[in-house]
Amino acid sequence: MVPTLEIKNLHVNVAGKTILQGVNLTIKSGEIHALLGPNGHGKSTLLNAIMGHPNYEVTEGSIFYDGQDVLKLGVDERAHLGLFLVMQAPTEVPGVVESDFLRAAINAKTNQPVPLFKFLKELDAATKSLNFNLDVAQRYLNEGFSGGEKKRNELLQMLLLNPSLVLFDELDSGLDVDALNTVTKVINEYKHSHPDFACIIVSHYAHMYELVKPTKVHIMVNGKIVLEGDESLIKKVNAEGYEWLQKEHGIKINKDVKPIVLGSCGVKVKK
Numbered sequence: 001m002v003p004t005l006e007i008k009n010l011h012v013n014v015a016g017k018t019i020l021q022g023v024n025l026t027i028k029s030g031e032i033h034a035l036l037g038p039n040g041h042g043k044s045t046l047l048n049a050i051m052g053h054p055n056y057e058v059t060e061g062s063i064f065y066d067g068q069d070v071l072k073l074g075v076d077e078r079a080h081l082g083l084f085l086v087m088q089a090p091t092e093v094p095g096v097v098e099s100d101f102l103r104a105a106i107n108a109k110t111n112q113p114v115p116l117f118k119f120l121k122e123l124d125a126a127t128k129s130l131n132f133n134l135d136v137a138q139r140y141l142n143e144g145f146s147g148g149e150k151k152r153n154e155l156l157q158m159l160l161l162n163p164s165l166v167l168f169d170e171l172d173s174g175l176d177v178d179a180l181n182t183v184t185k186v187i188n189e190y191k192h193s194h195p196d197f198a199c200i201i202v203s204h205y206a207h208m209y210e211l212v213k214p215t216k217v218h219i220m221v222n223g224k225i226v227l228e229g230d231e232s233l234i235k236k237v238n239a240e241g242y243e244w245l246q247k248e249h250g251i252k253i254n255k256d257v258k259p260i261v262l263g264s265c266g267v268k269v270k271k
């Protein structure tokens with residue numbers, strides 16, 4: 001059976017506020033789904049909820065992948081199933097050396113230690129394909145990395161962990177033109193070499209979807225997928241923004257989207 005992601009009537013709260021209000025989405029293997037929508041309307045919330053981020057509380061609905069009830073699984077178990085989130089803003093983890101982290105992640109995923117030589121060979125090949133300097137492997141995870149380096153580092157993890165369902169959050173953010181071409185080439189090659197591969201790509205830019213062609217396009221507004229279609233939707237958004245949704249489809253865009261500040265347990269308070 002080819003793995004399918006099936007999301008039904010998903011409701012998610014963040015910091016006590018309802019963000020997702022009934023998302024339905026089905027992704028079959030081999031498909032590339034584009035997810036667009038105005039800022040603050042729930043795209044990252046959807047991806048984080050699928051991956052199991054603890055700040056995103058699922059209050060209603062279901063997520064199944066490959067026949068398994070994803071909501072019953074921890075983040076690590078979801079990763080074992082083949083899920084992987086390329087974060088919008090990857091976290092810096094001072095004190096954790098990149099190569100140690102990568103090797104530990106591979107070992108956890110495969111349940112057996114990867115031989116050092118094999119690991120180094122794979123690391124070398126993956127960094128080369130991303131035009132990434134192998135020196136990053138000796139630095140602390142994401143610490144002091146530029147925006148583009150952080151994104152490429154996410155892709156490096158993807159290449160080494162071999163997920164089958166990848167959630168790309170603002171894939172293009174921070175990437176310069178050359179890096180964007182490199183990263184999208186890597187994704188297209190990955191798709192060819194992994195027959196089960198499927199993904200959701202969140203981006204605000206039409207150019208992104210010219211480089212990785214979507215099978216289906218979704219627009220998310222007010223925590224719901226309000227419109228689905230093909231690439232013509234991307235062209236329309238690119239040319240006109242989102243106001244036409246109200247005129248042509250009667251979809252009112254809630255502008256009262258205020259950020260909630262949760263803080264982070266990783267933030268040090270200076271005394």
Ligand SMILES: Nc1ncnc2c1ncn2[C@@H]1O[C@H](COP(=O)(O)OP(=O)(O)OP(=O)(O)O)[C@@H](O)[C@H]1O
Nearest residue numbers: 014019038039040041042043044045258259260262
């Ligand atoms: N971890 C979090 N902490 C605080 N607020 C959050 C968190 N996650 C989501 N929110 C809030 O939920 C709402 C939806 O945010 P989300 O990040 O899902 O939007 P988005 O559609 O991804 O926007 P963008 O296009 O700007 O990335 C926003 O009001 C945001 O401030």
Ligand SMILES: [Mg+2]
Nearest residue numbers: 043044045088
């Ligand atoms: Mg986002």
